Amino acid sequence: MSAVNSGDFDLERIIPLLDAVRINQSDEVIWNKVYAAVTEFTPPPGPLPLLKQTPYSYNTSGIVDSSENRMYMDEVLKAELGPLYTGVPGFYEAFFGEVKGLEAAGTAVFKKCKEGDNPLYSDEGGWRDWPQSAMEKEVLKWFVERIELFMDFAKEHGSAPKTQRRPLAQPHQSLQGSTAERKLDVGFINVPKASGTTKYHWSQILVPGELKSNPGLDTLSRAWLDLGRYAREVLAAQDTRRFVLGFTLCGSVMRLWEFDRLGGIASATFNIHKDGLQFVSVVLGYLWMNEEQLGFDPTMLASDGKRYIEIVRNDQTERLVLDGLIKRAPCVVGRATTCWKAHREGDESKMPLVIKDSWQYPEREEEGELLREATDKGVINVARYYHHETVRVGGKDDNIRDNVRKGLDIARGNKYEPEGSMMPPSTSDVPSATRRDPNTSIGSTRRKRSSSRTNTPLPPSKRACSSSATIGGGGPATRDRVHRRVIVRDYGKAIYKASSRAAMLAALAGCIAGYESLHRRAGMLQCDISKGNLLMNEEDDNPSWQSFLIDLDLAIKEQREGPSGARSKTGTRAFMAIGVLYGDEEHSCRHDLESFFWVLFWICIHHNGPNEVSRVVPRFEKWNFIDTTELAASKYGAVSDERDFLRTAGQNFTAYYRPLIPWVNRLRKVVFPGDKRRREEDEHLGSHMQEVLRNAREDSKVSGR
Numbered sequence: 190m191s192a193v194n195s196g197d198f199d200l201e202r203i204i205p206l207l208d209a210v211r212i213n214q215s216d217e218v219i220w221n222k223v224y225a226a227v228t229e230f231t232p233p234p235g236p237l238p239l240l241k242q243t244p245y246s247y248n249t250s251g252i253v254d255s256s257e258n259r260m261y262m263d264e265v266l267k268a269e270l271g272p273l274y275t276g277v278p279g280f281y282e283a284f285f286g287e288v289k290g291l292e293a294a295g296t297a298v299f300k301k302c303k304e305g306d307n308p309l310y311s312d313e314g315g316w317r318d319w320p321q322s323a324m325e326k327e328v329l330k331w332f333v334e335r336i337e338l339f340m341d342f343a344k345e346h347g348s349a350p351k352t353q354r355r356p357l358a359q360p361h362q363s364l365q366g367s368t369a370e371r372k373l374d375v376g377f378i379n380v381p382k383a384s385g386t387t388k389y390h391w392s393q394i395l396v397p398g399e400l401k402s403n404p405g406l407d408t409l410s411r412a413w414l415d416l417g418r419y420a421r422e423v424l425a426a427q428d429t430r431r432f433v434l435g436f437t438l439c440g441s442v443m444r445l446w447e448f449d450r451l452g453g454i455a456s457a458t459f460n461i462h463k464d465g466l467q468f469v470s471v472v473l474g475y476l477w478m479n480e481e482q483l484g485f486d487p488t489m490l491a492s493d494g495k496r497y498i499e500i501v502r503n504d505q506t507e508r509l510v511l512d513g514l515i516k517r518a519p520c521v522v523g524r525a526t527t528c529w530k531a532h533r534e535g536d537e538s539k540m541p542l543v544i545k546d547s548w549q550y551p552e553r554e555e556e557g558e559l560l561r562e563a564t565d566k567g568v569i570n571v572a573r574y575y576h577h578e579t580v581r582v583g584g585k586d587d588n589i590r591d592n593v594r595k596g597l598d599i600a601r602g603n604k605y606e607p608e609g610s611m612m613p614p615s616t617s618d619v620p621s622a623t624r625r626d627p628n629t630s631i632g633s634t635r636r637k638r639s640s641s642r643t644n645t646p647l648p649p650s651k652r653a654c655s656s657s658a659t660i661g662g663g664g665p666a667t668r669d670r671v672h673r674r675v676i677v678r679d680y681g682k683a684i685y686k687a688s689s690r691a692a693m694l695a696a697l698a699g700c701i702a703g704y705e706s707l708h709r710r711a712g713m714l715q716c717d718i719s720k721g722n723l724l725m726n727e728e729d730d731n732p733s734w735q736s737f738l739i740d741l742d743l744a745i746k747e748q749r750e751g752p753s754g755a756r757s758k759t760g761t762r763a764f765m766a767i768g769v770l771y772g773d774e775e776h777s778c779r780h781d782l783e784s785f786f787w788v789l790f791w792i793c794i795h796h797n798g799p800n801e802v803s804r805v806v807p808r809f810e811k812w813n814f815i816d817t818t819e820l821a822a823s824k825y826g827a828v829s830d831e832r833d834f835l836r837t838a839g840q841n842f843t844a845y846y847r848p849l850i851p852w853v854n855r856l857r858k859v860v861f862p863g864d865k866r867r868r869e870e871d872e873h874l875g876s877h878m879q880e881v882l883r884n885a886r887e888d889s890k891v892s893g894r
Contacts, residue, residue: 249421250520251761252813253720254795254803257369261814263414267607269522270417273409273453274666277602280445280456281467283595284434285474288482294348295470301342302465309338315441315462323402323440329358329375332400332438339472353381354476357389360400366391366426368519373419374400375438377475391426394419395483396475401439407458409605412437413446417521420448425519428527431582431672432484432593436471445471450525450548450670451589454599481582484593486546488580497534498544500676502576508534509542509676516721524548524742530680541680541731542575547742548670551588557675559741563711570703570737572677572724580672587672600666679733681724685792686799688727689893690849691886693792696725698882699736701785705875707738708747708778716743716776718784719761720792745776762820763812764788767866770821779867782874786860787824789853793838793846806841828857829864852885 248269249262285291302309309317316335320327336356343349357378363370365388377396378389397419399412406412420433432449438461445456461468481487489511490497496511515528524547532539549556557577564574580587590596684700687693700723707713715722717740725736762770764787766780774780795803812820828834834857838850859877861867867874885891 248520248523250518250523250525253761253763253791254805255368255810255813256805257367259369259418262369263418265814266417266421266521267409267414269520270414270452270607271522272604272606273413273455274599274602274604275444275455276457277454277597277599279597280447280454281471283597284445284447284482285470285478288474288477289350290348291470291474291477294343294346294477295466295473297346297348298339298342298473299466299469301345302338302469309335310465315460316465316468319441319462325360325374325400325402328400328438329360332356332375333358336472336476339469340476343473350477352476354379354395355382357394359389362388364389364391364394364422367422371418371422373397374415376419376435391422394423394426397423397433397435399435399437401437403440404442404458405439407437407439407442407444409607412439413453413455413605416446417448417453420446420453421519421521424448424521424525425517427485428514428517428529429486429489430484431486431587434475434478434483436475443468443471447594448521449589449593450522451668452522454594454597454602486580487582498531498674500576500578509544510534511544515543526740526742531676540678541733543572543677543680543739545675545677546580547673547675548589549673549742551669551671554746555673556741556744557673559711559713559744560675560677563707563713563741566710568703568710569706570699570734571707571741572679572734572737572739575676575678577673577675580674582672588669590669604666677739679724679726679737679739680731681726681733681737683721684723684725684736685720685796685803687725688799690846691892692725692727694849694882694886694891696736697723697785697789698879699725699734700738701782701875701879701882703734703736703738704781704785707744712747713741713744714747714776714778715741715781716745717761718781718788719764720788721761723785723788747778762817763791763809765817765820767821767824770817770824772817774868777870779870779874782878783860783867785878786856789849789856790827793842793849793853795843796846797843798845801845804843808841825866828861831858831864848888848890849885852881852888852891855885856881 249265252262252265255261299310303311307317311317316331318331320331333356340349354377356375357373358375360372360374363372371391373394375398376394377398378393379395380389380393397416399416399419401407401412416435416437420435423433424430432447435446435448437444437446441461442458443461444458447454459467488498490499497508498511500507500509509531510533512530512532515530516526517528518524518526526545526547528546529544531542531544533542547556555577557574560572560574560577563571582592585592587593684693684696687696704715704718707715715738718738722738722740723736724739726733764784766783766787768774768783769776769780791809794806794809797804812823815823826833827837831854834854835850838853839847842850842853856878859874859881871877
């Protein structure tokens with residue numbers, strides 16, 4: 190009760206609990222809501238990172254083998270999104286100002302809406318037939334009908350471009366393409382006619398929208414997070430999407446949003462009844478924007494049913510044809526790595542290439558340069574360099590601040606931190622714009638936190654709204670990410686897809702050899718050993734390494750005097766070494782080698798053979814979500830006693846990998862001598878690990894001979 194009475198308690202956290210009680214949900218659901226409400230107020234403080242360490246950040250792309258239950262995912266997504274900025278001046282002009290013919294068409298359509306004895310819109314009453322209850326079903330019906338009318342009026346005006354876009358309103362039907370069941374309130378979709386019964390895919394959603402019944406729900410923990418969840422699904426399903434535009438409609442109050450690899454920014458709110466022209470212009474804008482204005486990458490070209498990119502290499506233009514998508518990191522904020530298999534047009538051998546796009550901090554050393562150095566120094570079993578570049582869009586380097594966000598100054602907006610204790614200001618303080626200037630309300634500012642609250646201390650992760658963003662020192666308002674492209678000439682599959690246990694072990698040993706080669710010849714630490722970054726090649730006609738490491742995004746030079754230059758790093762928690770999770774040790778070679786152990790441990794628990802999909806194991810799914818200190822303790826508990834380890838392995842290894850239990854235990858003894866984590870480096874650790882894996886392959890129970 191002291192937390193509640195302090196004034197810092199966020200009452201919105203108990204709303205899910207009250208809703209569960211009101212609709213008579215099961216006791217289990219209610220107690221889960223109770224637990225969520227009382228445990229998330231103040232996270233336990235973690236140790237400060239070492240000065241040479243790059244601080245750890247957390248996003249949804251690092252979650253592996255999970256059901257992506259919203260109870261867990263929403264907390265991670267909030268941490269990933271970080272501070273959101275609303276009331277950003279110039280938002281409408283930045284994202285709608287270049288839509289061809291929009292201003293004239295919006296004015297003409299709005300004029301048509303005001304005509305007749307019973308007009309669709311009147312200055313006194315706003316929009317006709319608006320459902321006073323503002324309930325979802327009625328508002329959706331009204332919204333879709335108005336959009337259809339706007340489209341018809343635009344055609345009569347002769348200004349409507351050819352488009353197949355339509356509104357989609359299926360709030361109770363899940364969209365395809367999600368790991369977990371996900372539904373969308375409303376959106377714009379690229380189909381000739383959106384049927385009420387047809388099942389759609391997230392790859393078809395152009396603009397997602399979120400509806401709430403009243404303006405008071407225009408908050409971070411309600412409408413904004415819901416829209417962020419939709420943006421994540423859209424970005425994950427559309428492999429050339431750079432950013433996503435969206436909107437919230439809470440009662441009759443609308444807000445426009447943009448989500449990108451730095452987070453989310455938004456306009457001020459406007460009331461669609463008081464600013465009818467603004468509403469019409471926004472709707473037509475979403476319908477008429479071209480693909481680049483909607484956030485698609487214009488450097489990804491298409492011709493004759495093939496997608497391709499063009500690069501300049503050795504002073505020659507090369508066209509690289511995309512053969513297919515390999516992976517797309519499912520996140521909003523972060524590097525958002527996307528990989529495609531490709532080949533050079535005209536190359537009869539079709540030597541496999543891999544194109545990798547990601548959004549990097551500009552301060553960080555370029556992965557392409559690190560790969561080129563590793564290749565030049567003869568590093569083995571690491572993906573070999575072919576080309577790298579900074580992607581250019583609109584004649585300039587493609588970054589977030591200047592290119593995606595059009596140079597908008599988010600520091601002039603309002604900043605909302607995750608779990609902020611302040612409710613957003615009421616919408617009544619936003620002056621409505623005249624219909625002569627549809628942009629006024631979009632660029633208006635909002636009220637600051639009341640002075641009675643400004644001196645109340647808040648936990649570090651629960652800062653409330655502030656009237657300006659952090660300036661200098663790499664604060665959120667000054668951060669940036671740059672769109673970089675790296676191309677390598679090694680292609681393979683993840684080692685957990687190996688054709689046999691012995692092949693998987695051989696590939697794992699080969700990757701360890703590659704890691705040691707990278708460390709010894711190039712002086713680099715890879716820093717993100719994970720099951721997706723260890724690849725193998727079992728194709729006879731593929732000239733790639735038989736097994737190899739990929740992804741030097743987080744790699745660092747071992748001899749350095751300070752942090753890597755990135756403001757945060759995103760490792761894959763399930764595979765991170767115990768010392769790295771605790772944050773009390775400088776990242777070193779032994780930590781990466783320990784990560785190889787955790788990869789093998791994880792594969793044996795979650796995979797049941799080369800043709801089986803991974804399974805979700807609740808005990809270990811939690812490793813994706815719990816605090817890093819708690820995760821470190823959990824991992825240490827798993828390996829610090831041989832009897833306990835053997836019991837854990839016996840209970841959790843799949844039938845396919847159960848023959849590996851004694852060998853994984855031997856590897857444990859090598860990595861954790863005396864059942865304790867290593868405190869010192871051992872130059873022979875990698876070779877000892879490879880020896881265990883080599884002996885395991887000779888075991889008849891493992892090889893099946």
